[in-house]
Amino acid sequence: MFPHPEARLVTAGDMEGVRGDELAACVKRAADNLGKLRPGPLFCAMRNTLASVFCYLGAWHAGRPIALLDPELPAATLADLAERFRPAALLGFAHTLDGPPPPRGDVPDPHPDLGLLLATSGSTGNPKLVRLSRQAVLANATAIASTLSLGPGEIAPTSLPLHYSYGLSVLNSHLMAGGTVVLTEAGLLERSFWADLHAYGCTSLAAVPYQYTMLRRMRFDHSKFPALTTLTQAGGRLAPELVEEFSGKAERFYVMYGQTEATARIAVLPHDRLADKPGSVGVAVPGGRLEIDDEGEVLYHGPNVMMGYADSAADLARGDDLGGVLRTGDLGRLDPDGFLHVTGRLKRIAKVFGTRVNLDDVERMSRGSGPVAATSGDDRVTIWTETLDATSRVRLARRLASELRLHWSGFDVRGIDHLPLLATGKVDYRALESLT
Incomplete structure (x- = not known):
């Protein structure tokens, strides 16, 4: 069941939040409202807010594919995406299109397995959308919850945007495991973020390399947050000296590797292997398998691999193009123990x-x-x-x-x-x- 009956969502400033029957009722209400819209994908301006999360979960329970997009998308980019993908509705955007959404015309309905659409990492101007099945989302959330030993006692803040696959993975894995997610739009440089981290007793913090660089500059003092036992890192290679520094600031520090095209995370380096596997990004998540081809490219096999890319509404009707095999575009090697070392990008x-x-x-x-x-x-x-x-x-x-x-x-x-x-x-x- 997704979310887990014990999962809780808390908006910064509200100590109680919503969970159990109340959370289920809110999601059902959102699903009922979204189910009344015309056929087609939904576009959501995905903020780190309760309204955005209810929109996402409501679409999930209504069986509606939803694109979680940067709420700050330029108007021209949003208009181009709407023209190409013919959404049923644009939800939560500050600026709207001039006139009604483009008509669906004879565009086929999205494939029944399609659950989630995310923009390709780093896309600007004319992004593709990554087509993710409902099975892929659930498989990756389950794998991460298992790998990180998440449970009802885990509490994570939204330290990353929820339209970014790593940030969304934190949300999904905690909801799957019955944990708590503290929704905040404050950044790591804002005092309110750290006040909330302390007030809610957050047990983990997810960050990308640039954020760890900022934490070093801020002289992050982990002793001020006794509940914070776990730090995770993905989104690029973290300098070895930062891995060493921050692994000493938490009971568990996980280096991870992933791509939007694999729903989020592909490999995890267990915290107890940091010392003997320096520079590695770990082993494949449960259910996955890593391979290096003759050109040195990293291939990933797993149930969390995307169905394929989409450039237009017609592409949303396609089934699984990849068969669970992702060519990552990264160069790498597997050591004798099966640990992955990423050495560069093909492109x-x-x-x-x-x-x-x-x-x-x-x-x-x-x-x-x-x-x-x-x-x-x-x-x-x-x-x-x-x-x-x-x-x-x-x-x-x-x-x-x-x-x-x-x-x-x-x-x-x-x-x-x-x-x-x-x-x-x-x-x-x-x-x-x-x-x-």
Whole structure:
């Protein structure tokens, strides 16, 4: 049953929240209302609020596929998505379309297995939607609840956006296990977030690498939050020194690896293997299997793999295109114990004077130079840095050239006030590329 009868939703400021029969009644009421809408997918501006969560759960119980979208989507992007996918309704958006939603016409109804639609990670302008079956969502929530030993006593805040697969995974896994989710729109830099973390006795905190960097700058003191026993990390590679630092600030620290295309999480590194498996992202979640193909690409097999992508309303009627096998686009290796080590991205490859250069390697080699990001250009790599002065930028370019045995002119090191970030906390590489 989803949610679990003991699951509880709490809005920051309300100590009681809703659970049990009251939660079930709220979800049923939302399902009844959404069930009256015309056929087609629903578009929800997914905020970290009770109203948004009821919309999501109501659609789930009404058997309506729902797209959970960034509430701050530009009006033009929302209009383009509506034109392509012909939603039955736009729910909770601050700006609405000019005129009524586009007619459905002769567009076929969505496939009966389709439960959830999420925008591809990092998408801007003209995003695809990831088609996730109801089985995939439940399978991943169950696997994570099992791996992290979640139960009714677990309490998690919404430290990430719920339209982001990692943030949604925290919600789903806790609701599946009968835990509590504290809904807050405050960020980690706001005092109210930490006040709520303490007031509700939150037992875990999920964060992406950039947030852990912020926590270090804030000199996060875990002793102020005695109930906080678990920290989890996904959304990109966390620097080894941060893994070591924050694993010492909690009883359990989990490094995780995932993709929206696998509903959320693919692999988890158990907290008791941090010391002997440095740099690994762990083993496949229960029910899943990892494989490395002849090109070095990481393949994942599991029930949580998406049905496929969608570019238009017609695609929503398609069944499962992938058969439970996801080509992740990541390069990696499996050690003799089956632990995955991700080494880069297939598409994060640049050519400098005819030589292939892994941009993830460039970023790792630049570590120690403050926050950096690498993008590709015409026969060169651009490295963006928040902290280096002109002299240090030249020095970094020459060092990279020497280590990679290329001419220094193939490396353009530029200063930037702040690296642009997506709502997920990841670097917005597209925004950087637009500046070159």
